[in-house]
Amino acid sequence: MEQKGCTFATVKDFHLTVIKLESVDLAVIGGGAAGFFAAIRAAEINPSAKIHILEKSGKLLSKVKISGGGRCNVTHDCSHVSQLIQQYPRGGNALKKMFGAFKVEDTVEWFARRGVELKVEKDGRMFPLTDNSQTIIDCFLQEAKRLRIQVHLHFPVNKVKAEEGAFLLYSSKDNVLRAKKVLVATGGHPKEEAYNWLRETGHSLSSPIPSLFTFNSPANPLRKLPGISVPKGLVRIEGTKLQYEGPVLITHWGFSGPAVLKLSAFGARWVHEQDYTFVIHIRWVAVTSEEELRAQLKAYQQAHPKRLVQGHPLFELPQRLWAYACEQAEIYPEKVWAEVSRKSFNKLLECLFRDRQEIKGKTTFKEEFVTCGGIPLSELHLPQMESRLSPGLFFAGEVLDVDGITGGFNFQHAWTSGWLAGSHIGRSLAEI
Ligand SMILES: Cc1cc2nc3c(=O)[nH]c(=O)nc-3n(C[C@H](O)[C@H](O)[C@H](O)COP(=O)(O)OP(=O)(O)OC[C@H]3O[C@@H](n4cnc5c(N)ncnc54)[C@H](O)[C@@H]3O)c2cc1C
Structure with missing residues (x-):
């Protein structure tokens, strides 16, 4: 027009x-x-x-x-x-x-x-x-x-x-x-x-x-899930108070999405000083606290002891991302909730609440960099x-x-x- x-x-x-x-x-x-x-x-x-x-x-x-x-x-x-x-x-x-x-x-x-x-x-x-x-x-x-x-x-x-x-x-x-x-x-x-x-x-x-870039994470198993995103993740940079909530996207090279871009902008100087080598923690699920997440997982485990864990994603997570979290916790496809050990339960919680990822390098966001x-x-x-x-x-x-x-x-x-x-x-x- x-x-x-x-x-x-x-x-x-x-x-x-x-x-x-x-x-x-x-x-x-x-x-x-x-x-x-x-x-x-x-x-x-x-x-x-x-x-x-x-x-x-x-x-x-x-x-x-x-x-x-x-x-x-x-x-x-x-x-x-x-x-x-x-x-x-x-x-x-x-x-x-x-x-x-x-x-x-x-x-x-x-x-x-x-x-x-x-x-x-x-x-x-x-x-x-x-x-x-x-x-x-x-x-x-x-x-x-x-x-x-x-x-x-x-x-x-x-x-x-x-x-x-x-x-x-x-x-x-x-x-x-x-x-x-x-x-x-x-x-x-x-x-x-x-x-x-x-x-x-x-x-x-x-x-x-540079400001506004995405994070590279070479050799990360998550890179096998490009295109998968969560609408309300939280990304935090280890060793700083920098953290942002919002959509997080898994890419071929690492992590992107509004929460990551915002973090790259507010943390531009800090990550530059680290030569773009640092650790982030991702909260994949939209909960307010670790206690809340623990309580929700526990309640589900008690309500559905015979249900396959990997087969039924919780928190509206994409199936492949949920399966990744289960694998990290050594909860393999045939396991039902009643068989999940305390150790595996805690690992699953950890992965969903603060998934630790190593970042090495950046990619300039092609849409808008400043x-x-x-x-x-x-x-x-x-x-x-x-x-x-x-x-x-x-x-x-x-x-x-x-x-x-x-x-x-x-x-x-x-x-x-x-x-x-x-x-x-x-x-x-x-x-x-
Ligand atoms: C790919 C991309 C997409 C973007 N999309 C958006 C968007 O959608 N929304 C948004 O808000 N921001 C966006 N940005 C950011 C935005 O484009 C810039 O912040 C904005 O253009 C800055 O305006 P400016 O006039 O200060 O600089 P510029 O637009 O960069 O203009 C500066 C001009 O000065 C000229 N120049 C430089 N040095 C000299 C010199 N010595 N003598 C004479 N001329 C000189 C340059 O050639 C250039 O033409 C985007 C940026 C990029 C790279």
Whole structure:
């Protein structure tokens, strides 16, 4: 379905331009989600401002394109800021100020005003009605065209130098741009070297590492059960307080699912320090305590002494997962409940309640991975997103030390930080 107001402009409408010391009001470095959102906001507030987006690659909004499996999970249906900020392992209370100024409802309204309706899925994720990320891209490109924002492709900025109340942006000897204000919206990168030119501006860097990945468990017998999942498992990392409840999925290489991804995000630094070698404990069944599980198993054993144990899965566990737990407890297929020894009973309980699994390595989640680390929020004036070290320099999006779990939270941060930076830049340009 085509949505009104969001067609026509394509990436071909924006050409590679060789710039020889041109002067602009705002240079946005990075043609991604945060860069476009900020540029559009600044242009709306200050329509006469000369705004240029500089993109290093030949593509615009390329992550938006592939996001959410090509559907773009734009945001998450979460109206309470206090709840929203809990979905960000990094960002903390500083995010309160930011989301207080531009929240999920504002995102929904922003797109609706431009003819892009969003729908909510059962789990709270929000997508365009079209289920097509191109709808979001078309919307941004159309807005950029309407507001006469200039876009330069193949313009990798590798140096920003403050000079006489403005900035010089270098790409190559010939490509130099002078800008009154600069917004850095270059996204995340798992390698420190990618941030070297930014560090030259005086900013520090919280070292970048991956977030949102699945756990590898080589030589694990469970890998023979790929695709099996439980809806309400609990995964805990041994030696830490990190634990999350939610769906757990067994894969060909180890463990995945929302509980694992959430754990990978909140534990990103810790597991990186362990070189991704650690132990997890999985609770496969939805019970509140070990005592409750013991009582339920005991009651069943007493009620059905002649029933085959392996043949009758309990707790709505998939048959093969239940059989795995029985095998771990040496309860083989021919055994009935009356024959289960105390030792086997305890082993079964242990496997269901805290199945110990060794993790060695990670696999980046193909749907949505982000960088943990970046420019610290403490070096910015919030909620304006302006550098405390270099006035006139702004930051938005994943280049900051902010990242969310899966579900639309990373884009919400890109929209919020972009909108805030764009608002402040637009207003301050009007004052010059
Ligand atoms: C496969 C995948 C799927 C995802 N799906 C979702 C999803 O559905 N929902 C969600 O919330 N999040 C999703 N994310 C995360 C989300 O895409 C990012 O958090 C978001 O795009 C960050 O926006 P950004 O503008 O900060 O950075 P980006 O979108 O990465 O844009 C940065 C831009 O800057 C350019 N650039 C970098 N350095 C320079 C330079 N020196 N000079 C000029 N240009 C430069 C880059 O080429 C890029 O175009 C997904 C991520 C991945 C990898």
